[in-house]
Amino acid sequence: MTIVLPHIEQMPGYAEGVQPLPEAGAIRLNLNESPHPPSPQVLKALREITEEQLRRYPDSRCEELRAELAAQYGVKVEQTFCSNGSSELISLLMKVFVGPEGKVAIPDPSFPLYHSVAAGYQATCIKVATRDDFSIDGEALRKSGAQAVVLVNPNAPTGLLLSQAEVIHLVEGMDGLVVVDEAYMDFADSDESVISLIDRYPNLLVLRTFSKSYGLCGVRVGYGFGHERLIAALEKGKDVYNVDAIARFAS
Numbered sequence: 001m002t003i004v005l006p007h008i009e010q011m012p013g014y015a016e017g018v019q020p021l022p023e024a025g026a027i028r029l030n031l032n033e034s035p036h037p038p039s040p041q042v043l044k045a046l047r048e049i050t051e052e053q054l055r056r057y058p059d060s061r062c063e064e065l066r067a068e069l070a071a072q073y074g075v076k077v078e079q080t081f082c083s084n085g086s087s088e089l090i091s092l093l094m095k096v097f098v099g100p101e102g103k104v105a106i107p108d109p110s111f112p113l114y115h116s117v118a119a120g121y122q123a124t125c126i127k128v129a130t131r132d133d134f135s136i137d138g139e140a141l142r143k144s145g146a147q148a149v150v151l152v153n154p155n156a157p158t159g160l161l162l163s164q165a166e167v168i169h170l171v172e173g174m175d176g177l178v179v180v181d182e183a184y185m186d187f188a189d190s191d192e193s194v195i196s197l198i199d200r201y202p203n204l205l206v207l208r209t210f211s212k213s214y215g216l217c218g219v220r221v222g223y224g225f226g227h228e229r230l231i232a233a234l235e236k237g238k239d240v241y242n243v244d245a246i247a248r249f250a251s
């Protein structure tokens with residue numbers, strides 16, 4: 001009897017690469033961990049957690065943090081989503097918008113987690129080669145036939161940044177979803193962020209994370225912005241208590 005589903009048995013799983021133990025004191029650039037500690041205010045907030053707050057389930061809709069993020073980025077709460085790291089948003093992308101037999105396209109090279117997560121959801125991840133200078137070929141992505149396209153901007157591992165105008169060009173040329181993963185945007189010229197465009201483009205979803213520029217990958221909080229319909233769909237697909245109380249206090 002086969003207990004494990006064949007597509008899971010056959011998939012290679014995510015290869016994290018070499019991970020020296022924290023005691024080795026290495027800066028793990030392959031994980032893009034921050035060499036700097038998080039803000040002292042994070043530890044202060046964590047010390048203030050009460051037993052009562054740990055005894056109770058957290059708010060499943062993450063209202064407080066969503067309201068703070070919405071205010072900070074100038075969008076509506078209904079256009080804001082919080083997740084268990086942005087990795088959960090990548091899983092939800094496959095679960096909610098791509099699905100088994102669906103297709104998602106991503107430049108190659110880029111963040112490889114998208115490939116293994118797609119395989120886990122029986123979706124096809126189409127790798128669209130970058131040009132020789134590693135610049136992203138938007139036309140090839142658009143013509144890939146995928147129902148969703150992912151841009152990591154700035155891209156990892158190349159560090160190349162697409163301008164807002166270049167992202168708009170792709171979004172306007174796509175009928176399907178365009179996901180812009182801005183995990184590293186705080187390190188670039190943030191004027192090129194497309195968060196401010198979610199009102200204009202109902203097929204645009206922007207991913208962010210506290211893991212990189214806030215040095216908080218240990219607590220697992222990601223967030224995303226998009227049209228109300230996209231956010232409502234993500235809310236239906238997520239685990240009920242996807243962001244725990246401790247992560248919420250830290251972020």
Ligand SMILES: Cc1ncc(COP(=O)(O)O)c(C=O)c1O
Binds near residue numbers: 032084087088208209
């Ligand atoms: C481009 C990109 N997106 C998303 C993630 C996931 O980050 P997290 O799940 O810690 O938010 C990473 C982590 O390395 C990344 O490099």
